[in-house]
Amino acid sequence: MEDLLAARLQMALSLGFHIIFACIGMTMPVLMAFSEWRWLRTNRQEYLDLAKAWSRGVALFFAVGAVSGTVLSFELGLLFPGFMRHAGAIIGMPFSWEGTAFFVEAIALGVFLYGWDRLNKWVHWASGVLVGISGVLSGIFVVSANAWMNSPSGFTWENGQAKNIDPVAAMFNDAWLSQALHMTLAAFVATAFAVAGVHAFLLLKNLGNVFHRTAVRMALSFGAVAALLQPLSGDFSAKDVAERQPAKLAALESHFKTSQPADLIIGGIPDSEKEEVHYAIHIPKALSFLAHGDFNAQVTGLDQFPKAERPPVLIVHLAFQFMVGIGFLLATAGLLFLLFNWRWKRYLARKGWLLFIACLTPLGFLAVEAGWIVTEVGRQPWIIYKVMKTKDAVSPMPGLHYSLYTIVAVYLLLTFMLAWLMQRQIATVEEFYPSARNSID
Amino acid sequence: MLLTIIAILGVAFILYTVLGGADYGAGIVETFAGKRGEKTISKALAPVWEANHVWLILAIVILFTGFPRVYATISTALHIPLMVVLIGIVLRGSFFTFRHYDIGEVGTHPYYTTIFKVSSFVTPFFLGITLGAMILGRVSLDATGTFYEQYIGPWLNGFCVAMGIFSTLLFGYIASIFLIGETVHSPERHRYIRFSKLFMVLTFGVGILVFVIAEFENHPVFAAFFSSWPSLVAFGGVVLLIPVVLYLINHPWVVYLRLAIGLQVALIMVGWFAIQYPVLVFERSGNHLTFYNTQAPEATLFQLLIALFVGLLLVVPCFFFLFKVFKPATDEHRVK
Numbered sequence: 001m002e003d004l005l006a007a008r009l010q011m012a013l014s015l016g017f018h019i020i021f022a023c024i025g026m027t028m029p030v031l032m033a034f035s036e037w038r039w040l041r042t043n044r045q046e047y048l049d050l051a052k053a054w055s056r057g058v059a060l061f062f063a064v065g066a067v068s069g070t071v072l073s074f075e076l077g078l079l080f081p082g083f084m085r086h087a088g089a090i091i092g093m094p095f096s097w098e099g100t101a102f103f104v105e106a107i108a109l110g111v112f113l114y115g116w117d118r119l120n121k122w123v124h125w126a127s128g129v130l131v132g133i134s135g136v137l138s139g140i141f142v143v144s145a146n147a148w149m150n151s152p153s154g155f156t157w158e159n160g161q162a163k164n165i166d167p168v169a170a171m172f173n174d175a176w177l178s179q180a181l182h183m184t185l186a187a188f189v190a191t192a193f194a195v196a197g198v199h200a201f202l203l204l205k206n207l208g209n210v211f212h213r214t215a216v217r218m219a220l221s222f223g224a225v226a227a228l229l230q231p232l233s234g235d236f237s238a239k240d241v242a243e244r245q246p247a248k249l250a251a252l253e254s255h256f257k258t259s260q261p262a263d264l265i266i267g268g269i270p271d272s273e274k275e276e277v278h279y280a281i282h283i284p285k286a287l288s289f290l291a292h293g294d295f296n297a298q299v300t301g302l303d304q305f306p307k308a309e310r311p312p313v314l315i316v317h318l319a320f321q322f323m324v325g326i327g328f329l330l331a332t333a334g335l336l337f338l339l340f341n342w343r344w345k346r347y348l349a350r351k352g353w354l355l356f357i358a359c360l361t362p363l364g365f366l367a368v369e370a371g372w373i374v375t376e377v378g379r380q381p382w383i384i385y386k387v388m389k390t391k392d393a394v395s396p397m398p399g400l401h402y403s404l405y406t407i408v409a410v411y412l413l414l415t416f417m418l419a420w421l422m423q424r425q426i427a428t429v430e431e432f433y434p435s436a437r438n439s440i441d
Numbered sequence: 442m443l444l445t446i447i448a449i450l451g452v453a454f455i456l457y458t459v460l461g462g463a464d465y466g467a468g469i470v471e472t473f474a475g476k477r478g479e480k481t482i483s484k485a486l487a488p489v490w491e492a493n494h495v496w497l498i499l500a501i502v503i504l505f506t507g508f509p510r511v512y513a514t515i516s517t518a519l520h521i522p523l524m525v526v527l528i529g530i531v532l533r534g535s536f537f538t539f540r541h542y543d544i545g546e547v548g549t550h551p552y553y554t555t556i557f558k559v560s561s562f563v564t565p566f567f568l569g570i571t572l573g574a575m576i577l578g579r580v581s582l583d584a585t586g587t588f589y590e591q592y593i594g595p596w597l598n599g600f601c602v603a604m605g606i607f608s609t610l611l612f613g614y615i616a617s618i619f620l621i622g623e624t625v626h627s628p629e630r631h632r633y634i635r636f637s638k639l640f641m642v643l644t645f646g647v648g649i650l651v652f653v654i655a656e657f658e659n660h661p662v663f664a665a666f667f668s669s670w671p672s673l674v675a676f677g678g679v680v681l682l683i684p685v686v687l688y689l690i691n692h693p694w695v696v697y698l699r700l701a702i703g704l705q706v707a708l709i710m711v712g713w714f715a716i717q718y719p720v721l722v723f724e725r726s727g728n729h730l731t732f733y734n735t736q737a738p739e740a741t742l743f744q745l746l747i748a749l750f751v752g753l754l755l756v757v758p759c760f761f762f763l764f765k766v767f768k769p770a771t772d773e774h775r776v777k
């Protein structure tokens with residue numbers, strides 16, 4: 001295997017693996033703290049039980065998330081030292097803030113997980129809130145560093161060296177806000193729907209179960225709000241990408257030829273050689289509107305870029321369609337939940353509804369993965385957009401594929417172990433939590 | 442400004458060695474500590490191990506923000522040992538948590554323990570090797586030479602291996618001392634006291650061996666050591682603390698014992714740092730990477746310093762709170 005490809009695959013795998021744990025780490029503390037707060041206010045057992053049951057799962061995921069995050073901080077250098085040699089001084093700032101936020105998160109989580117019996121209830125609750133806040137903040141800081149790769153700023157590039165470095169301008173680059181917003185919402189959508197899905201699945205076996213019913217309702221409340229906000233944030237991102245990275249926008253929309261107005265292409269298989277899209281649905285003028293807010297705006301196509309500077313269209317387009325499709329499906333589910341919860345509560349207990357929610361379990365995370373493929377593959381061949389190519393940043397060490405194989409093996413083992421352990425945790429819920437044995441109806 | 446950052450980097454490094462070291466070392470000690478030891482260790486580490494390891498992330502972030510060329514050089518030339526360290530960190534943390542959280546006794550329990558223990562040995566060993574390679578001066582970035590000369594020779598040699606063994610023993614020593622205060626069970630406590638003495642002797646012996654082997658590998662550390670008064674003072678302090686530790690070991694003043702060992706480790710690091718300063722990585726070509734020739738521009742260092750200051754203001758109180766809750770100075774809560 002070519003070293004560049006091996007390095008890219010290893011980075012993609014490591015990020016793709018870590019991002020799931022990062023999403024859980026951002027969302028679950030908020031859910032746990034919310035549940036504990038409900039318990040403190042209502043004194044109902046199921047809220048306390050849920051906070052405790054979730055915290056056991058989170059301890060497992062957080063551990064793997066912490067160590068896989070450590071791996072990433074090293075891999076930036078192990079795989080792409082050419083990138084870090086120049087970028088370190090420019091985007092180190094969000095990383096150092098991220099380090100701080102993660103530090104607070106790790107400490108607060110230790111207090112939260114092991115302090116149930118040792119602390120005042122409200123102090124304990126506050127530690128949970130602190131985990132949530134620092135988790136979200138550390139996510140935002142990391143995304144800001146990634147946004148810089150898409151929208152490099154805060155330096156001038158002279159003869160292959162970064163000069164006039166301004167770390168603050170680099171951190172608050174043009175892409176950070178739209179990306180951070182989109183990623184944070186995505187973390188909440190994916191995690192909340194996954195939690196709701198697992199509990200809905202368990203509820204199907206025992207329809208009146210108070211523990212699982214409460215869990216589904218709470219998780220869906222968070223998921224629904226986030227899922228309904230996500231299309232707005234997506235639109236904001238698309239307009240942003242259209243301005244800053246027209247090649248990425250063109251690739252994700254399979255928009256080969258510059259046109260005015262431009263059709264929106266939904267679905268289909270793009271053919272980069274012939275520069276056309278097969279089997280797609282065309283919506284006239286819609287892309288002009290989505291990209292620039294004007295039905296008659298011109299949208300730059302891939303034809304404006306030399307072939308060597310175009311991202312791989314097929315992967316980016318399919319990943320994008322997949323992400324958007326899931327996004328709309330989850331937003332619809334969220335809307336239905338809010339409607340049912342408002343007027344037609346009886347539907348929420350129906351088997352069909354629970355089955356639907358159970359089927360959604362993995363989809364949010366699949367959309368997150370697809371979204372990362374869009375943003376990372378969509379930037380290729382650049383590692384720092386229009387400044388440095390990925391192939392110029394890769395480690396000179398030959399045989400990088402051995403690193404890749406090792407990481408694949410380790411992460412497969414961890415995935416298998418986590419699945420097995422979670423299944424064991426879930427199987428013993430009734431044994432440990434009183435409310436999981438209670439059933440109404 | 443640069444000096445403050447260097448100081449914080451040094452502190453992060455020392456804290457990682459002490460706290461992370463106690464963490465790794467606990468896995469090493471567990472190998473000899475029996476079933477009861479496993480329980481004690483599991484309980485002692487669970488709330489703090491993640492926070493202990495963040496010091497490493499802090500050191501790495503300071504390195505790649507403040508001294509990006511050093512980070513890029515180490516991660517290129519020492520790719521292989523660092524990869525082993527990473528795999529070790531991942532498996533160790535994960536399987537420790539798996540063991541702690543898995544419900545009930547199942548057949549998998551010995552596997553968790555085995556992976557946890559093996560990675561507790563392997564990770565510090567390769568951390569020591571990496572550090573040794575930075576000191577020894579065979580790292581080279583001009584891409585001439587075979588794969589072996591470029592990517593293996595710099596770290597696979599007597600000196601680096603001795604450094605690996607030294608780190609492993611040192612961590613075992615720190616952990617044995619740390620565990621004395623984690624149990625009230627008398628035979629178990631005495632076992633850790635025995636371990637502490639044994640590891641102390643071994644660490645000291647291998648520490649001297651490291652110097653001797655360095656001479657054989659044409660890396661004259663002795664001369665540098667005797668010509669640097671701060672390192673003479675620091676290592677003098679290390680030796681003077683030995684009887685203090687041996688005295689405190691048999692008394693119930695856990696906090697003082699821990700402070701003494703922490704100070705001892707800090708002095709070892711300071712002594713080594715004084716020999717090394719201001720070089721971070723010795724290069725084969727003689728163009729050593731120092732704090733001064735690799736530092737990031739002023740603007741970056743300034744922002745880094747702000748982040749570190751605010752960070753420490755937030756982290757230090759949280760850290761004290763964590764240890765106050767879970768590692769109280771009295772044995773009271775552990776008795777029940």
